[in-house]
Every structure is written in C-alpha cells, then in structure tokens.
Amino acid sequence: MAAIVRRTYHKRDKDTGSEPEGIQTDMSNLRPTGEATPRTDPLVPGADIPNADIPGADIRAGRLRRAPENFLTADDVRLVGKGRRDFLRASFLAAVAAGSAAAPGSLATAAAATGDGVGDPNILNPTPWGSSLGLPVAANPYGQPSKHERGLVRRQSPGLTQVPAASVSFAPLQGLFGIITPSGLHFERHHQGWQDIDPTRHRLMVNGARPDFVKTPKVYTMDDIMRLPPVSRMHFIECGANTGMEWGNVAVPTVQYTHGMLSCSEFTGVPLRTLLEDCGADLKAAKFVLAEGGDGSSMTRTIPIELVLSGEVMVAYGQNGEMLRPENGYPLRLVVPGVQGVSWVKWLRRIEVGDRPYATKDEAVHYIDLMPDGQHRQYSSIQECKSVITSPSGGQTLLDKGFFTISGLAWSGRGAVRRVDVSTDGGINWTQATLQTPVLSKCLTRFTLPWNWDGRPALLQSRATDETGFVQPAYGQLRAVRGTRSIYHNNAIQTWQVAESGDVNNVQIL
Amino acid sequence: MSRSCKAALLGIVLFGWAAPALADGFANVGRPATPAEIKTWDIDVGPDFAGLPKGSGTVSRGMEIWEEKCASCHGTFGESNSVFNPLVGGTTAEDIKTGHVAALKRTDFPARTTFMKVATVSTLYDYIRRAMPWNAPKSLSDDDVYAVLAYLLNLAEIVPDDFTLTDATIRDVQQRMPNRDGMTTAHALWPGPDLPGMLAKPDTANAACMTGCKPKAELASQLPDHARGAHGNIAEQNRLIGPVRGQRTGPDTAAAELPSPALALAEQSGCLSCHAVDTRVVGPSYSEIAARYRGKNSADALVSKVKAGGEGAWGAVPMPPQDDLSIDDAKTLVAWILSGAPQK
Numbered sequence: 004m005a006a007i008v009r010r011t012y013h014k015r016d017k018d019t020g021s022e023p024e025g026i027q028t029d030m031s032n033l034r035p036t037g038e039a040t041p042r043t044d045p046l047v048p049g050a051d052i053p054n055a056d057i058p059g060a061d062i063r064a065g066r067l068r069r070a071p072e073n074f075l076t077a078d079d080v081r082l083v084g085k086g087r088r089d090f091l092r093a094s095f096l097a098a099v100a101a102g103s104a105a106a107p108g109s110l111a112t113a114a115a116a117t118g119d120g121v122g123d124p125n126i127l128n129p130t131p132w133g134s135s136l137g138l139p140v141a142a143n144p145y146g147q148p149s150k151h152e153r154g155l156v157r158r159q160s161p162g163l164t165q166v167p168a169a170s171v172s173f174a175p176l177q178g179l180f181g182i183i184t185p186s187g188l189h190f191e192r193h194h195q196g197w198q199d200i201d202p203t204r205h206r207l208m209v210n211g212a213r214p215d216f217v218k219t220p221k222v223y224t225m226d227d228i229m230r231l232p233p234v235s236r237m238h239f240i241e242c243g244a245n246t247g248m249e250w251g252n253v254a255v256p257t258v259q260y261t262h263g264m265l266s267c268s269e270f271t272g273v274p275l276r277t278l279l280e281d282c283g284a285d286l287k288a289a290k291f292v293l294a295e296g297g298d299g300s301s302m303t304r305t306i307p308i309e310l311v312l313s314g315e316v317m318v319a320y321g322q323n324g325e326m327l328r329p330e331n332g333y334p335l336r337l338v339v340p341g342v343q344g345v346s347w348v349k350w351l352r353r354i355e356v357g358d359r360p361y362a363t364k365d366e367a368v369h370y371i372d373l374m375p376d377g378q379h380r381q382y383s384s385i386q387e388c389k390s391v392i393t394s395p396s397g398g399q400t401l402l403d404k405g406f407f408t409i410s411g412l413a414w415s416g417r418g419a420v421r422r423v424d425v426s427t428d429g430g431i432n433w434t435q436a437t438l439q440t441p442v443l444s445k446c447l448t449r450f451t452l453p454w455n456w457d458g459r460p461a462l463l464q465s466r467a468t469d470e471t472g473f474v475q476p477a478y479g480q481l482r483a484v485r486g487t488r489s490i491y492h493n494n495a496i497q498t499w500q501v502a503e504s505g506d507v508n509n510v511q512i513l
Numbered sequence: 514m515s516r517s518c519k520a521a522l523l524g525i526v527l528f529g530w531a532a533p534a535l536a537d538g539f540a541n542v543g544r545p546a547t548p549a550e551i552k553t554w555d556i557d558v559g560p561d562f563a564g565l566p567k568g569s570g571t572v573s574r575g576m577e578i579w580e581e582k583c584a585s586c587h588g589t590f591g592e593s594n595s596v597f598n599p600l601v602g603g604t605t606a607e608d609i610k611t612g613h614v615a616a617l618k619r620t621d622f623p624a625r626t627t628f629m630k631v632a633t634v635s636t637l638y639d640y641i642r643r644a645m646p647w648n649a650p651k652s653l654s655d656d657d658v659y660a661v662l663a664y665l666l667n668l669a670e671i672v673p674d675d676f677t678l679t680d681a682t683i684r685d686v687q688q689r690m691p692n693r694d695g696m697t698t699a700h701a702l703w704p705g706p707d708l709p710g711m712l713a714k715p716d717t718a719n720a721a722c723m724t725g726c727k728p729k730a731e732l733a734s735q736l737p738d739h740a741r742g743a744h745g746n747i748a749e750q751n752r753l754i755g756p757v758r759g760q761r762t763g764p765d766t767a768a769a770e771l772p773s774p775a776l777a778l779a780e781q782s783g784c785l786s787c788h789a790v791d792t793r794v795v796g797p798s799y800s801e802i803a804a805r806y807r808g809k810n811s812a813d814a815l816v817s818k819v820k821a822g823g824e825g826a827w828g829a830v831p832m833p834p835q836d837d838l839s840i841d842d843a844k845t846l847v848a849w850i851l852s853g854a855p856q857k
Contacts (some may be wrong), residue, residue, distance in 0.1 A: 136786035139794060150772075154749050154759070161743060165596050177759075178752050195644060210551050212563065220546040227542045252734040256744055256762070281539055290707050293557060299650040301643040303557060307705020342704055353554050360708070362560040362633045364640035371630065371696065377618035379630060379695055383702035387715060397736075398747035399757035407756050416704075424721060429730025433723045462730050468721055476717035478733065484716045488620065492702065500732070506760060511734040 154178075157188055160248070160260050168196035171242070173263025176393045176412070181439070182237070182447040184266035186323050191330050192242055192264065192344060194365075195300035200350055202326075202334040205297065207318065209282045212293075212357035218283025225334050228273055229320060235271040236317070236340070239414045239447045241386045243343030243370050243491040251487040253509050257398035261497065261509065262391045265412070267447040270338045271321025274314045279356065286312060289356045293363075294337045297352030303363040304346040305382065306339060315340050315445075318351060340445035341416030342384045343491075345370050375486035386416035388475050389494035390423055390450070390467035396499050397509035404458040409436070413448045415469035422468050423450040429462030429498060429512050430477065436465070444470075461501040462512065479513030558639040562684065565638065569679040570660025572667040578657055579664050582646045591668045594624070601668045603629040604691035609671060612694035628669040632696045634687050637662055659683075773857050775849035782838055784846065790854045797827040799854035807851050815847045816840065 121127060148155075157172035164170040174190040184190075191197070202225045211217035242264035248254040255261055279286065289308045296302040310316045317338040320326060327333040332349030339346045345365050360366070360382060371379035390413035395401055409427075413420045419442055424433040436450040450465065467475045478495040485492075500510040558564045580589070587593050591601035603626045608614045614629045616622045631637060642658045644650045653661065663678035671689050672678070678686065687693065698708035701715045742762045744750075749766060751759030779785055787795035806815060818826075820843055822834035835843070849855070 131781050135781070135783045138785060142789070151753055154751055154753075158744070158750065161745075165594075169597075175750065177750070195647065195650065208546050208550065208554055210546060210555055212559075220551055221543040222546045222550060223543040230542050231539060253736045254740065256736055256741060257747055257750065257759075259750065260744060277539075278543075281543060291705075295554075295557070299644065301556075301650070303639075303643075307703065307707065309705045355555065355557065357559075359559065359561065361557060362636050363557070364636055364644070367633055367636040367696075368627050368631050368640075372700075373617060373625070374697070375618075377613065377615070377695070378697045379617075379632075379692075380698070380700045380702070381632075381696040382698055382708055383700055385702045385704050387702070394755075395757050398760050398762070399751060400760055402756055402758065422721070424723065431726055431728075431730055433721075433726070435723075466719070466721070473715055474719035474721050476719045480717045480719055486620075498732075500735075507757070509736050510732050512730050513733045 152178075155188070157191060158259060158263075160255060163248070169194055171244075171264060173259045174266050176258045176263050176265065176391070177396050177399065179393065180449075182267050182412070182441075182449050183323065184268060186268065186325065186328050186331070189266040189268065189322075189328065189331055190242070190264045193330070194302050195298060197330050198298050198350060199329040200297065200334060205334050205350075205352070207278075207335060207351060208353045209278055209284070210353070210355055211284070212355055216285050216288055216356040216358070217279075218285075221278075221282045223278070225320065228278075228318060228335065231273045231277060233271050233273060233321075234317065235269055235321065236338075237267065237269045237441075237443055237446045238338060238340040239265065239267040239386075239445065240338075240344045240347055241265045241389075241414070241416075243345060243383070243386070246493040246495070246497075247490045249495075249511070250482075250489055250493050253511055256509055258391060258393050258396040258497075261397065262393075262412075264344070265414075265447075267414075268322045269324070270317060270319040272317040272319030272335075272338065275311050275316045275318050275337070275354065276314055278318060278354070279311065284356050288358060290358045291356075291360055293353075293355040293357060293361050294346070294348040294351060295353040295355070296332075296348045297350040301352075302345075302348055302365060303361060304348055304365060305360040305363065306337075306342075306346060310339060310342070318354075341386060341418075343370070343386055343416075346384060370491060372485065372489040372491045374489070380489075383492055386414070387492065387494045388415035388417065388420070388467050388469040388473050389413070390420075390465040390475055391497045392425070392463050392465050392499060395463070395501065395507045397507055399507045401456060401501065401505035401507065403505070404456055407454045407456055409452040409454045409463060409465075411436075411450055411465050413438075413450055413465070413467035414446065415467065415471075415473070416445060417473065418470040419444045419446075420448040420467055421470050421472075423448075424466045424468075425450070425452045426464040426466070427454065427461045430464050430466075430496070433466065456501070458503060460503055462510070463499040463501060463507075464496050464512070466496050477513060478511050482513070556639075556643055558635045558642070560633045560635050562635055562680070565635070565680050565683070566655040567680050568655040568659050569677055570656050570658070570663050571677045572660075572663045572672065572674055575660035575662070575664025575667070578653070578661050582649075582653075583661065586647055591665060598626065599624055600627040600665060602626045604669060606670070608691035609689050612690070612692070614692040614695060617692070617695065628665075628671075628691060630692060630695070632690060632693050634662075634666075634683055634690055637665065638683070773849065773855055775845055776854070776856060778842060779846055779849070779854075782835070782842065782846070787832070790856075795830055796832060799850045801827075803851050803853055812844070812847050812851065815851075816843045819843045819847060 155175040155178040157174060159167070159170060159172050170193065172191040174184055174188050179188070205225055207223045207228065208220065209217060209223075210220035245264035246261055249261055275292070279289075286308065291308060292306045292311060294304055294306060306316060318335060319338045320335055322328065322331060327336055332351065335351045337346070337348045337351050366382060370383070371381050372383050373379055390411060392409055392411035394410045395407065401407065409425055411423070413423045420438065423436045423438065425436045426433045434452060436452040439449040439451065442448050475494060475496055481493065481495045496512075498510050498512045500508045502508065555564070586596040587600055588595075592599050603616045603622065603624065604614055617625070617629060638658060641661055642651070642653065642655070646652065659678045663672065663676055666672045666678065666686060667674060667676060669691070671691070672686060676682075697710065699710040699712060701712040703711055744762075746761060746763035746765060748759040748761040751757065788797070788799060790799045792798055793801070820835055820838065820840070822832045824831035
C-alpha cells in the first residue's frame with residue numbers, strides 16, 4: 004500500500020524539526036478500490052545527470068514524490084483510510100526525525116534539499132551545462148530530440164495484432180503541443196511492412212479503367228511531379244480504426260492508445276486534378292479513381308471524383324518541410340483530406356480513373372463497419388467530428404492541486420472545427436474552450452481551457468462541433484445507432500476521470 | 514450547374530485551386546505510358562470482373578500451392594488465428610442461399626472470418642494476385658491465383674472438391690458468396706454522391722447543451738485492473754517535466770538504457786567538446802586512440818597525458834592539462850576509451 008505526499012517547494016528547517024512551512028498534505032490519495040498505484044519519478048529523473056548526487060537535487064523533478072512506503076505501517080494505512088488528516092503530519096515528522104537513515108529518494112532526502120535554508124542547489128551550485136563547453140555544430144547532422152524526451156515515442160499496443168509488419172504504432176499525443184505531429188512521431192499503419200523506395204526508380208502511372216476515360220495514359224517520375232506547381236496544406240490523418248479498441252468498453256490506458264492513430268502535418272505536393280487534366284482524363288465520365296501503392300501489398304482504395312475535382316486530393320511528396328518519411332510513404336503518397344488514413348495510399352504508384360467503386364480488400368474485408376443488424380457499412384470513409392483532451396489524460400497524475408490548462412485536439416473530416424466545449428463534471432455542465440489559431444479545414448485544432456483543480460474527483464470531457472453544425476456524439480448516442488462491434492469510426496466523447504489522488508484514468512460515460 | 518463545375522468552383526473558393534496559367538500546359542513533364550507498362554501494373558479486378566485475366570485452376574492444384582505457400586500462416590484449412598485472422602469458418606449452407614451471414618447478427622460469435630465478411634469474390638482474386646504470398650507478393654501466376662482461390666472456396670464449402678475456377682465460372686461463384694448481400698452504403702460517411710442509398714445526414718445528432726444537460730454522470734466502463742499494466746510502465750511514456758507525470762504501472766526499464774557512466778563522465782568533464790567516438794573533432798577520435806594504444810600497456814602513460822596535457826602526438830593542436838580531473842576519473846576514462854568508448 005502506497006501513499007503520496009504533495010508538498011510545495013518551500014524553505015524547511017531540518018535542524019529544529021519544526022513543521023515546515025507551506026507543506027500541504029493530502030490523505031485522499033488512496034484508491035477507492037484499496038489498490039494503490041505505486042508511484043515514482045518517471046525515468047528515474049536525474050539518474051543520468053551528474054548533479055543527481057547533490058543532496059536534494061531531485062527537487063528539480065517537481066513536487067510529486069516517491070511514496071514513503073518505508074514509514075507507513077499497516078496500522079498507519081488503516082488510519083489514513085479513516086481520514087485522519089493529522090496522521091501524515093505526524094508520520095512525516097517521524098520520517099524527518101529519522102533523518103539520514105532514510106533511503107535515497109525518500110522524503111528525508113528531499114528534506115535535506117534546502118536544509119541550508121539558502122535556496123535551490125540548481126541555482127546555488129554550478130550546473131554542468133553552465134560551466135563547460137558544449138558540443139560543436141553538426142554533432143548530430145540530422146538533429147534528434149533531447150535524450151530527456153525519450154519517453155515520447157511511437158508505441159505498439161500489445162496483442163492488437165499478431166504480425167508487426169501488418170500493425171500499428173501510435174503517436175504519443177499525451178506529450179505533443181500545438182497541431183503539427185513531428186514526422187518521426189507520426190503514427191504508422193502498414194499492411195505488408197514498410198519500404199524505403201529508391202526515389203529515382205519510383206514512377207506514378209495515370210491510366211483509365213477504360214481507354215476513353217484517359218486520353219493519354221502517362222508515366223511520371225519524381226522529377227516530373229516535383230516540377231509541377233506545388234501546394235502546401237495542413238491536414239490531419241486519422242486511421243478509421245482509431246479508438247476502435249474502445250467501441251464496447253474501456254480497453255487501453257492512455258490517449259496514445261485510445262487516439263494515437265492520429266497525426267497532422269503540412270503536406271506538399273500536386274493536386275491530383277492537375278495530373279488528371281495533364282493526361283486528358285474525362286472528368287465528366289469519371290466518377291471514381293483507384294489509388295494503388297507500390298509496396299508489396301500494392302494497397303488500393305476508391306476515391307470519389309468530387310474530392311479530386313475540388314482540388315483537395317493531393318499527390319504529396321513533402322511533409323513538414325522535408326520529404327515524406329519512408330514509414331509515411333516516401334517518396335509519394337496520396338493525401339485525401341477528411342478521409343480515413345487507409346485512403347491516403349502510401350508509396351503511390353498508380354491512379355486509375357473509373358466509373359464504379361472497386362471493392363478492394365480494404366473496402367470489402369477490412370474497413371467495413373459492422374452494424375447491429377449484421378450488415379456491414381461499405382465505403383465508410385469520412386472521419387466525423389471528434390475531439391480528445393490530451394492533457395491531462397489517462398495514465399497521468401496531476402502534480403498538485405491548483406491551476407492547470409486543459410488542452411486537447413479537435414478535428415472534423417467535414418471541414419473546420421467551429422467550437423469545442425469542455426466539461427469537468429462528466430457532461431452535466433460545459434464551458435466553451437479557446438481555439439488556438441490556426442483553425443483550418445480538415446486539420447487538427449488545438450483547444451485549451453484554464454482549470455483550477457480543487458482536489459476533488461472530476462470527469463473531463465471535450466465535445467467538438469464542426470462547421471456543418473454536427474456535434475460530436477456521446478458513447479450512448481453512437482452505440483444506439485451503430486452498436487459496439489463496428490471497430491471503425493468511433494468518434495465518441497472521451498472521458499478522463501480525475502481521482503482525488505490526482506490519478507487520471509480512462510473511463511466511459513454514455 | 515454540373516457536378517464537376519460545382520466541384521471546380523468549390524475548389525477555387527476553398528483551396529485557391531486554378532487551372533494552369535500557361536496555355537501550352539506542362540510541357541515536357543511526364544510521358545505516355547506504353548501498353549506493356551499499363552498491362553504490367555494495371556492488375557485490379559473489379560466487382561464486375563473488369564480486369565479479370567483469362568485462366569483456370571482446380572481445387573486440387575490449389576491445395577498443393579496452399580500447402581507449400583499459404584498454410585504456414587493461414588493454417589491447413591484457412592482456419593489459423595496464429596498469424597492472421599482466420600479466413601474460413603462461420604458461414605453455413607443457409608447463408609449461401611440467403612446471401613447474408615447469419616452469425617454476424619450474433620454478439621456472442623467469437624470471430625469474423627474473411628468469408629463471413631467479403632461480399633465480392635473479385636476482391637479475393639484481386640488481393641491474392643497483388644499481395645500474396647505475404648513475403649513474396651505478386652509471385653503467383655494468374656492460374657495459380659485461380660487455383661488457390663478455388664481451394665479457399667472449397668474450404669468455405671462454396672464449391673465442390675472437383676471444381677475448376679475459371680474466368681467464366683467465377684461469375685457463378687459470386688452468386689454463392691455467403692455474405693454477397695451483406696454490404697450497405699446507407700450511411701453518410703462517403704465523401705461523394707454516387708453510392709446507392711447514401712444518407713444525407715450523419716446518423717448521430719448530439720446537441721451542444723451547456724448547463725444541466727443530465728441529472729448525473731454515470732460511469733459505464735472503467736479500465737480493468739488487469740489492463741492497467743498491459744502497456745508497460747506509463748511513467749516512462751510521459752515527460753519528466755510539466756503539469757503531469759505518468760503513473761508507474763510497471764518496472765522501470767530506463768536504468769537499463771542509461772548511457773555508460775564513463776560516457777557521462779566524459780561529457781561532464783568536457784572531453785566531448787574536442788573528442789568524439791568515431792570522428793575527429795578537434796582532437797583525435799576515441800577509436801583512433803584505442804587503435805593506436807590498445808594492448809600496449811599504455812594506460813598509465815595515457816592517464817598522465819590526460820592529466821598533464823600534451824601536444825604533437827596527433828597534430829599541432831595541444832590538449833590542455835586537466836587539473837580538475839581526479840586520477841581515478843582519468844583512469845576510468847582511459848579504460849573506457851581503450852575499450853572502444855561504448856555508449857552504454
């Protein structure tokens with residue numbers, strides 16, 4: 004059984020053992036189930052930093068403290084459970100009195116941090132980075148994130164798929180800011196593994212299902228495509244199966260796994276319409292195009308010609324200012340704004356102009372939505388309006404009571420997000436959130452809402468409305484129509500439960 | 514206004530799209546595709562069998578290919594769940610009559626196999642030809658694809674043991690596909706106008722109520738305790754700083770990934786300002802040093818050199834004396850350099 008102590012960083016007096024000023028204690032951290040979450044500083048902060056040996060250096064890791072199991076007996080825990088609010092104070096003082104006997108990382112060590120009463124050693128003492136020569140330019144020819152950010156990476160969900168070459172890795176939404184997904188953190192979905200294609204050997208063919216659909220079937224090299232007038236636009240891409248594990252019940256712990264098949268980039272390329280016109284496609288006879296990949300799966304999807312004619316659908320080679328990453332389709336992929344990711348065919352090698360849908364494998368076996376009556380919805384493609392709070396979110400713990408910014412993402416496959424409302428009481432009352440600019444069509448939009456957490460349980464939700472007036476549904480509304488076995492297109496309102504301990508957990512409200 | 518005109522107008526309004534400015538188009542960009550090129554790449558087969566090549570294959574020939582190239586992943590009878598979802602199972606003779614797989618209505622049915630879902634046999638021919646076998650896609654001949662598909666259809670009890678699947682008989686097979694009428698386009702999730710029965714409006718209609726929207730908030734589902742640690746240690750999947758930390762839901766793995774203490778010492782002592790492991794920065798790389806001195810019993814001399822500094826051994830740039838470095842630390846660094854300066 005573990006407990007947690009939250010305290011404000013403040014001057015303490017270890018010599019007298021007197022009540023340290025500014026210490027806040029909170030007895031409400033024990034989980035209602037009686038099972039405590041063991042807690043420690045993540046990634047052993049400071050362990051790889053030289054000054055971690057300086058007494059009290061762990062103050063820099065924040066106020067969240069390792070549980071002081073070593074001075075809680077079973078009897079103590081029972082007292083805590085009964086809500087004896089003065090208990091911890093007594094125990095705390097006992098621990099401080101035990102002084103140097105305490106293990107490293109325990110409260111006693113933290114207590115020594117400012118034992119001299121002068122201040123923060125990170126200010127008082129020289130830091131390694133402030134008292135030495137740094138690294139030269141181009142030490143990393145392709146720059147990498149700080150080593151301290153190594154926790155924020157793409158991850159798989161264990162047991163989701165049997166084969167890693169036909170699987171998914173999720174973007175770490177819990178740690179991302181703004182709306183752009185760093186290219187190295189863009190979610191992955193491969194159907195037959197990913198390839199790093201030689202761009203000088205890559206070709207794009209445009210042809211017709213019948214000869215009269217395309218006057219001159221053509222072949223383009225990357226040189227050709229990159230000579231054409233480019234456009235750059237920011238769009239989200241979401242897998243149709245995003246949040247698919249949660250159709251029936253809560254299944255995964257964090258927003259990375261509930262919503263992480265979602266990314267957003269600036270894509271650069273050529274409108275597909277430009278290529279079709281260049282080939283003399285009959286844009287009146289054409290009703291659909293087939294997009295085909297150049298990898299082993301040669302994945303195919305049907306796209307309605309309307310999206311092509313509007314200029315939205317793009318043959319893209321650029322992503323966030325550089326070429327596409329191989330995992331995202333280098334050197335060429337289709338961008339189909341507002342439509343589920345499977346249609347954004349990677350390693351694009353061919354466009355066929357046709358007049359009827361193609362019923363490809365990913366339109367006839369997968370990416371079909373099972374309805375309660377046993378019928379499957381086919382060609383379900385649009386990602387309807389959806390939002391999720393990314394901070395605080397499942398699997399996290401709030402540092403302390405007091406001020407926080409609730410922050411999240413909203414998006415719609417039908418256009419721009421018009422507004423986002425946030426509830427802290429599970430959807431009884433709502434407050435309109437602020438939308439950060441830019442607010443773009445079929446692009447992620449970041450919303451924020453200031454929040455003072457009073458330490459009491461809360462149920463955080465966000466609810467997006469798009470420019471068509473469509474309001475993101477609650478789970479009850481979605482399930483009433485689609486049941487629980489659809490797998491795809493789950494855009495229900497997500498709930499994060501904040502416990503008195505500060506723990507945030509994934510729950511569902513109908 | 515025609516559909517395409519509307520769409521074009523929409524494109525100009527929303528996306529600033531406009532026709533190419535130059536009268537002669539994109540001169541000298543792209544070239545006509547040759548018939549052979551089109552034939553090689555245009556391999557899609559549609560639900561109307563457009564694009565289906567001529568050919569044939571028997572169930573028995575399909576079984577041979579299956580056992581050689583397919584069974585290792587899909588199981589001898591297409592039933593395996595160990596690598597991919599099962600292909601065969603869950604369909605009945607009654608389904609073949611009705612065109613609807615009855616088990617899809619059951620919420621207690623454990624799996625959804627390919628044959629329970631797929632409505633169009635063309636899909637299977639197209640997919641096997643373009644993407645199978647898994648590790649050698651497009652290696653099957655057109656007749657091999659017919660044979661493998663014939664065997665699968667036989668496993669699914671759609672065709673008899675002595676059946677020969679051809680570009681002609683496949684049309685009869687379509688009329689026996691168990692879930693051939695199991696698809697619907699009666700939804701609003703298609704971004705074009707051309708599918709039958711499409712809905713004009715989304716199928717949910719929430720309202721943006723702001724206050725007192727319901728009497729209370731009831732939890733319908735929570736993360737089961739057994740799932741809490743199923744995704745590793747969440748503490749390690751969150752940032753070290755900021756308003757939140759990740760919950761500790763598993764053992765710390767970070768310690769195992771920590772860089773070598775000697776590397777940290779080198780960094781802390783400023784060595785890496787002038788030296789790198791594999792490349793010459795100001796001073797020689799550690800691999801150069803190790804190559805020159807390894808096995809020559811020179812550790813003590815190197816320790817002295819590190820402490821006192823030196824000049825000339827690697828060029829004109831002098832190495833400054835390291836007064837602040839303890840002898841023990843210098844020994845640690847030298848041993849680490851001579852062992853190849855490992856990162857971990």
